[in-house]
Amino acid sequence: MIEITFPIADRKELEKLKIGDRVLLNGEIYTARDAAHKRLVALIESGKELPISLKDIAVYYTGPCPAPKGRPIGSCGPTTSGRMDAYAPLLLDCGQAVMIGKGERNQAVIDACKRNKAVYLAAAGGAGALLADCVKECTVVAFDELLSEAIHKLKVEKMPLIVAIDACGNDIFSLREYK
Amino acid sequence: MREISVEVISDAIEKLCKDVCIQLNEKTVQLLENALNTEKTEFGKANLEIAIENSRVARENNMPICQDTGMVVVFAEIGQDVHIVGGLFEDAVNEGVRRAYKDFRKSVLTPIDRVNTKDNTPAVVHVSLCKGDKIALTVAPKGFGSENMSALKMLKPSDSIEGIKNFVIETVKNAGANPCPPVVVGVGIGGTMEKAAIMAKHAVAVSVPAKDEAIAKLEEELLEKINRLGIGPQGMGGVNTALAVYVETYPTHIAGLPVAVNIQCHCARHGEVVL
Numbered sequence: 001m002i003e004i005t006f007p008i009a010d011r012k013e014l015e016k017l018k019i020g021d022r023v024l025l026n027g028e029i030y031t032a033r034d035a036a037h038k039r040l041v042a043l044i045e046s047g048k049e050l051p052i053s054l055k056d057i058a059v060y061y062t063g064p065c066p067a068p069k070g071r072p073i074g075s076c077g078p079t080t081s082g083r084m085d086a087y088a089p090l091l092l093d094c095g096q097a098v099m100i101g102k103g104e105r106n107q108a109v110i111d112a113c114k115r116n117k118a119v120y121l122a123a124a125g126g127a128g129a130l131l132a133d134c135v136k137e138c139t140v141v142a143f144d145e146l147l148s149e150a151i152h153k154l155k156v157e158k159m160p161l162i163v164a165i166d167a168c169g170n171d172i173f174s175l176r177e178y179k
Numbered sequence: 180m181r182e183i184s185v186e187v188i189s190d191a192i193e194k195l196c197k198d199v200c201i202q203l204n205e206k207t208v209q210l211l212e213n214a215l216n217t218e219k220t221e222f223g224k225a226n227l228e229i230a231i232e233n234s235r236v237a238r239e240n241n242m243p244i245c246q247d248t249g250m251v252v253v254f255a256e257i258g259q260d261v262h263i264v265g266g267l268f269e270d271a272v273n274e275g276v277r278r279a280y281k282d283f284r285k286s287v288l289t290p291i292d293r294v295n296t297k298d299n300t301p302a303v304v305h306v307s308l309c310k311g312d313k314i315a316l317t318v319a320p321k322g323f324g325s326e327n328m329s330a331l332k333m334l335k336p337s338d339s340i341e342g343i344k345n346f347v348i349e350t351v352k353n354a355g356a357n358p359c360p361p362v363v364v365g366v367g368i369g370g371t372m373e374k375a376a377i378m379a380k381h382a383v384a385v386s387v388p389a390k391d392e393a394i395a396k397l398e399e400e401l402l403e404k405i406n407r408l409g410i411g412p413q414g415m416g417g418v419n420t421a422l423a424v425y426v427e428t429y430p431t432h433i434a435g436l437p438v439a440v441n442i443q444c445h446c447a448r449h450g451e452v453v454l
Contacts, residue, residue, distance in 0.1 A: 020222075035293065065246045065284045074284070075237070075246040080324045080357045102324075103356040103414060124229040125324065125359035125413055126446045128246040129237035147295055148246075148284050160229075162222065162415070173356055176409050176416045 003158075006058050011097055014119050017163045019172040023121060025159040029058040029100070030141070033079050035149040037087040044094060051142035052151060054095040061101035063148035064138070065128070073138040073154070075128030078102040081120070085109050092116045104173045105165060114169035121161040122172070134159040180262045181312035183454055185271035188263070188314070191452050192275025192302075195318040196251060199450040200243045200283060203234035206386065207363075207422070207447045214361055214412070214419040223417025227361075230412070230445050245446045248283040249320030251276045251302035254384055258311035273300040286323070305377060314454040319384035325362060325444040328354035331376055334436040343368060343438050344401060350440040351405050351421065356414020359444035364405065364424045367439040369431035379441035382425035384449050389426055398424045412445075422447070 004013060006027040017023065030052060032040065043050055061081050065074025081088075081101030088099060089112035097118050099109075102125035113120060123131060137155035144150050164172045208231065215227040237244040253272055257263075263271075280299035288295040309315075330350045334342045347366055354362070363386065367378025389395045401424040411417020422445065431437060 063246060063284060063286075065243050065248065066282055068240075068242060068282065074282075075243040075248075077246050079247070080327070082357055102359065122413065122415075124226055124233070125356075126245045126444055127229050127233040129240055129242045129244060130229060130233040132242060133236065133240075147297075148286075173414055176411070176414070 008056055008097065011056055011117070014097060015117055015167045017119055017166050019163050019166050019170045021163040023161045023163060025058070025100075025121070025161055026157055027155065029060050029154050029156055031060050031062050031064070031152040031154060033061050033063050033149050034083055035146045036143055036151050037084050037091070039143060041087045041090055044090060054091055056095060056097045058098035058100060059091070059096055060123075060154065061099070064132075064152065065148070067138065071132070073132050073135045076132050076135060077126055077128035078123040081105055088112065092118045100161060105171070110165055110169050110171055113165050113167060117167040119163060119167055120165035122164040123159070123161055131159065180260055182262045182264045183314060184264050185266040185268070185274075187454060188268065188271040189275040189278070191316055191454055192253065192272050192318060193278040195316065195450045195452055196276060196279035196320060199318060199448040200248045200320055201241060202238050203244050203446060204449065207445070208234055210422040211445060214422060218412065218417050218419050220411055220415070220417040222413070222415035223411045223419060226412035226415065227419070243283055244448070245322060245444075246284055247286065247322035247324060248280065248299075249322045249448070250287055251299065252319045252321050252380060252384060253302050253304045254317040254381060255304065255306045256309045256315040257306060258313045259308050260312040261314055268306070269304050272302050272304055276300050276302050305381075315451065316454070317384050317449060317451045319449040322444055322446065325358035325442045328358040328442045329379070329440055331372065331437070331439040333372065334438055336434070336436050338436060342436070344404065346438050347401055347440050348404050348408070351442070352408055352410070354442055355410060358442045359446070360410055360414055361412055361419045361422045361445050363422050363443040363447045364401070365441040365443065366401070366424065366426040367441075368426065368428045368437070370429035370437060371431070372437055374429055375437035375439035376441070378427035378429060379439035382427045383441050383443045383447070386423065386425060386447065386449060394426050394428060398426050401426070
């Protein structure tokens with residue numbers, strides 16, 4: 001198991017990760033899914049200021065359930081990353097370092113990982129309750145009106161992930177027998 | 180004539196929605212455990228262990244198994260000798276959904292403007308009439324990671340059974356890792372376009388193997404072929420791409436062969452109650 005903490009002291013740490021490596025993620029990460037991605041890209045394209053800095057951040061594709069009493073967050077497993085493929089390369093080009101989600105990515109995302117030495121980490125799809133236990137703090141930092149799709153800042157501890165695309169552009173899903 | 184009040188219907192829907200989203204049904208847990216026993220790859224085993232452990236944690240912490248608590252699909256079989264009193268049936272269903280989803284994610288919005296309805300209503304309700312004075316409700320909240328990977332095709336009669344098999348397998352193959360495999364596959368064959376889709380959904384919602392011998396054999400064959408695709412748990416390779424395949428059929432037109440494939444993730448949530 002390799003432990004990585006965000007904010008990351010040296011982004012070169014990510015270049016050591018290889019597909020199939022098990023990672024435990026700690027520290028501050030941001031949530032964003034379809035609607036938040038659409039807004040971020042629209043802001044970038046129109047040259048406006050972003051509500052968060054993308055530099056070297058990790059973005060988790062999730063739309064959490066409401067927090068039950070006494071907990072920081074409700075169930076929060078990953079959503080299908082492929083729907084973010086239309087937006088992800090631009091965000092990586094603008095500094096984002098890590099994507100966290102589930103499922104395959106397209107070639108444009110793989111190329112953007114290579115170009116920017118960025119990585120894609122897979123969380124276990126459907127494991128919403130288990131992953132919620134890794135979240136210690138949760139605050140909405142942008143697009144409040146998007147409800148579960150708002151950008152949340154999470155503080156996570158030992159979030160279990162698998163390296164699915166590494167900074168060299170290797171893709172764990174391309175190794176499957178049928179492809 | 181027996182009377183059932185809308186209040187009883189709302190209460191039942193509320194309870195079913197909450198129960199199925201938090202407690203993964205025994206049948207699905209058993210299918211996941213069987214898959215773990217047969218899985219051959221390291222990541223496949225790890226992902227199945229996580230799925231089983233997650234269902235235990237969800238139950239223990241009284242939290243939804245998956246954050247995508249879905250759009251609620253209801254199949255209602257209403258006895259012809261029941262009189263529903265106090266309001267409209269669909270309003271009662273939606274009231275139950277509204278109450279259940281206070282603590283769950285609100286995932287339902289208008290399709291073009293994308294404006295959230297903020298209470299996860301409306302549900303998708305399929306009503307059929309039957310004999311008797313009872314109401315049977317099947318509730319299946321549908322997550323869209325898997326729903327998005329479903330497909331429907333109007334095959335030609337000449338495509339025959341081989342064409343059906345190829346379309347089902349192709350649909351699961353194209354879905355890849357996206358729908359959170361191992362999946363449950365519902366197949367509707369025949370009828371019209373919408374009949375095929377509703378059968379595919381119903382097959383998943385009730386998850387009962389076919390009684391007809393030939394259809395049961397087809398279910399087995401499809402399951403075996405799907406599991407030979409190698410997609411595996413969470414798409415990282417393995418021998419368990421599907422947990423089960425359920426097929427429903429209906430007579431169709433001489434000129435057609437509609438086939439619908441509804442994909443369900445490994446959190447195969449569904450529950451039933453008879454009022």
